[in-house]
Amino acid sequence: MILYSISLLLLVSCAKNKTPEGILDEDKMVELLVDIHMAEGLVSTFPIHYDSSKVLYPLFEKEIFEKHQVPDSVFRKSLEYYMRDARIMDRLYARTIDSLHVIEKSGNQ
Structure with missing residues (x-):
């Protein structure tokens, strides 16, 4: 009975750590977040009006999704999934900020 309980506990804890199907893993999310923040930074340096940057940024974002071969819908679904847990988002953004630093x-931009 004790062995069964331990096995069940291990199975449940392993299942919690597995990313659901259709959700990007944390490493891929960090890669995308790094590129997205770099694109936002780049667009903000252009000497253009805010309205123009709102038109320009989605073009950069589209290129990022193509580069990583990830549909924007999968990214958004994954972001919504990870945002449900503040600790996970803190971890993702800490990794993103570290990577940006x-x-x-x-000097590799």
């Missing part, structure tokens, strides 16, 4: 320090 590394890119900034290395």
Whole structure:
């Protein structure tokens, strides 16, 4: 009985850590978030009006999704999934910020 309980507990805990089907894993989300934030930063440096940047940014975003071969709908669904847990989002954004700092320090943009 104890062995059965331990096995069940392990099975349940492993299932909690698995990303559901149709949801990007955390590594891929961080990659996308890094590129999205870099694109936002780039667009904000252009000497154009805010209305023009609102038109320009979606073009950059489309290129990011094509680069990563991820439909925007999958990204948005994944973002909604991860936003349900503040601890996970904190972890994702901490990794994103760390990656952006590394890119900034290395000069690779």
